[in-house]
Amino acid sequence: MDQFTINLLFVGASFALYIGIAIWARAGSTSEFYAAGRGVHPVMNGMATAADWMSAASFISMAGLIAFVGYDNSTFLMGWTGGYVLLALLLAPYLRKFGKFTVSEFIGDRFYSPTARLVAVICLIVASVTYVIGQMTGVGVAFGRFLEVSNTTGLLIGAVVVFAYAVFGGMKGVTYTQVAQYVVLIMAYTIPAVFISLQLTGNPIPGLGLFGDHAASGEPLLAKLDAILRELGFAEYTTHNGDTFNMVLFTLSLMIGTAGLPHVIMRFFTVPKVSDARWSAGWALVFIALLYLTAPAVGAMARLNITDMMWPNGTDAEAVSLEQIETDPRYDWMATWEKTGLLGWEDKNGDGKIQYYNDKSEAMQAKAAEKGWAGNELTKFNNDILVLANPEIANLPGWVIGLVAAGGLAAALSTAAGLLLAISSAVSHDLIKGSINPSISEKGELLSARIAMAVSIAVATYLGLNPPGFAAQTVALAFGLAAASIFPALMMGIFSKKINNRGAVAGMLAGLIVTLVYIFLHKGWMFIPDTNSFTDADPLLGTVKSTSFGAIGALVNFAVAYIVAGMTEETPQEIKDLVESVRIPRGAGAAQDH
Numbered sequence: 001m002d003q004f005t006i007n008l009l010f011v012g013a014s015f016a017l018y019i020g021i022a023i024w025a026r027a028g029s030t031s032e033f034y035a036a037g038r039g040v041h042p043v044m045n046g047m048a049t050a051a052d053w054m055s056a057a058s059f060i061s062m063a064g065l066i067a068f069v070g071y072d073n074s075t076f077l078m079g080w081t082g083g084y085v086l087l088a089l090l091l092a093p094y095l096r097k098f099g100k101f102t103v104s105e106f107i108g109d110r111f112y113s114p115t116a117r118l119v120a121v122i123c124l125i126v127a128s129v130t131y132v133i134g135q136m137t138g139v140g141v142a143f144g145r146f147l148e149v150s151n152t153t154g155l156l157i158g159a160v161v162v163f164a165y166a167v168f169g170g171m172k173g174v175t176y177t178q179v180a181q182y183v184v185l186i187m188a189y190t191i192p193a194v195f196i197s198l199q200l201t202g203n204p205i206p207g208l209g210l211f212g213d214h215a216a217s218g219e220p221l222l223a224k225l226d227a228i229l230r231e232l233g234f235a236e237y238t239t240h241n242g243d244t245f246n247m248v249l250f251t252l253s254l255m256i257g258t259a260g261l262p263h264v265i266m267r268f269f270t271v272p273k274v275s276d277a278r279w280s281a282g283w284a285l286v287f288i289a290l291l292y293l294t295a296p297a298v299g300a301m302a303r304l305n306i307t308d309m310m311w312p313n314g315t316d317a318e319a320v321s322l323e324q325i326e327t328d329p330r331y332d333w334m335a336t337w338e339k340t341g342l343l344g345w346e347d348k349n350g351d352g353k354i355q356y357y358n359d360k361s362e363a364m365q366a367k368a369a370e371k372g373w374a375g376n377e378l379t380k381f382n383n384d385i386l387v388l389a390n391p392e393i394a395n396l397p398g399w400v401i402g403l404v405a406a407g408g409l410a411a412a413l414s415t416a417a418g419l420l421l422a423i424s425s426a427v428s429h430d431l432i433k434g435s436i437n438p439s440i441s442e443k444g445e446l447l448s449a450r451i452a453m454a455v456s457i458a459v460a461t462y463l464g465l466n467p468p469g470f471a472a473q474t475v476a477l478a479f480g481l482a483a484a485s486i487f488p489a490l491m492m493g494i495f496s497k498k499i500n501n502r503g504a505v506a507g508m509l510a511g512l513i514v515t516l517v518y519i520f521l522h523k524g525w526m527f528i529p530d531t532n533s534f535t536d537a538d539p540l541l542g543t544v545k546s547t548s549f550g551a552i553g554a555l556v557n558f559a560v561a562y563i564v565a566g567m568t569e570e571t572p573q574e575i576k577d578l579v580e581s582v583r584i585p586r587g588a589g590a591a592q593d594h
Helices: 003-024 030-038 042-053 056-069 071-098 103-110 114-146 151-201 221-231 244-259 262-269 274-292 295-310 322-327 329-338 362-371 383-393 398-436 442-464 471-495 501-523 550-567 573-583
Strands: none
Touching: 003 151, 003 398, 042 151, 042 262, 042 274, 042 398, 056 071, 056 114, 056 151, 056 274, 056 295, 056 383, 056 398, 071 103, 071 244, 071 262, 071 274, 071 295, 071 471, 071 573, 103 114, 103 262, 103 398, 103 471, 103 573, 114 151, 114 262, 114 383, 114 398, 114 442, 114 471, 114 501, 151 274, 151 295, 151 383, 151 398, 151 442, 221 295, 244 471, 244 550, 262 274, 262 398, 262 471, 295 383, 322 329, 329 383, 383 398, 398 442, 471 501, 471 550, 471 573, 501 550
């Protein structure tokens, strides 16, 4: 059986499962559409949350970014994991106790203002649409390779599949679909990693293999990788090469952005009790850790495998020949990925070899001039293909490649569905029912939610065709927007009685606008190519990249909110009582002085 047929079997079987579950668990009421009837078990919710969370950025892109940058991109792991701890401790139980369907509804009621609710909807839509772009990018990459079609065609197919099960299932259908998707994606991520770890280190646990010895040379794996990269003019994998201030800001942006992402927070509205919200977050961390503890090993081992394939006889010998790439079955993956437009090579000096090295390194430029090289000839290697290509690079069995195909698609589709649900809920429940037409029927509200989701899919698909970066980088922009706008409003809404409606609205708008402008200045206005004034290589403010600005935007939000609240009327007593009731466990008495 050829690889294309195996891929179709795995992908087709997983899609049939997802759509079948969505039909079985189809939402019949607004409560089921928005919050799955508040009847999801904490373990199931933790698994669904993990699938919702481990998007195309985590599954497809993160290991690629770690592989080609190394230690500095461990910020993705630290920021995203740390954000879940913040979410579990500071937000999830309190928001569940408040008992509403959406984040915007909480903000509107807490800050006693339809305007605050509307601004929250705008912030939510901007952050979620940006996030969906990254998911659709991942969908296009995965479909393009495994169905052997163009990246654009793959993205369009993915949009149709998301539409098929997310529009009809609502939160109820999406929740149980995400449980199945988690099982698929975690198996797809860890099984190839186990195989590759066994090949390279003899250790079946990738996280331990990363710190073990390279089987072929007897050297520590990381030392071997550092040595090879150093010989090819690249930065060492284990060293810190970037700007520390930007690294800290980026980690902080990811952390507070995680805690402010509406599609993740919505998951905690689906459990029966407040205590279940904490347990859900705990279980989600366990399920997420299975992938996140494996990702650094996947990145390091894949980078080592790639350099070994490009220099099969060592970096002191000849590079891989064009003839070997074209005739050796071990290099078939290069031809198949070249068709997607995400991998490319060129024999620039006509010597029949493909030299892969850092042609920007001065030391390598001198070596290249001596040997007659004309520059790096592996001209394109998109970071987003690394995990999907990894089993092929390691020459693993066809069924493993098919499983990874299904896993990559599960990761991208599960998060895309959650985000689209958050967007549609904001439009139908908060905008239409909350502001435009409060008397709308439940049937009409469900219809408007589904129409909003369909429009969101169309917009995300269009933007996904020209994303502002790799999947993980695009997602990082969404985290910055959530960090600057939604997270501060939730924190102040729960823990501060001083912030009134005017302060909240001014803070959210200030945080959103300043962050959005900074991103557009670096990534292009509305992400349109060539409309940017700066780049992340040469940013506007010192070393602060657009992906790191969310933490600064959050500070702006907090500062403006407190200043405006201090200059305007005090928060009403009933709202102070509401804040008190959300924070204090039911049945707890006042503190006693003994």
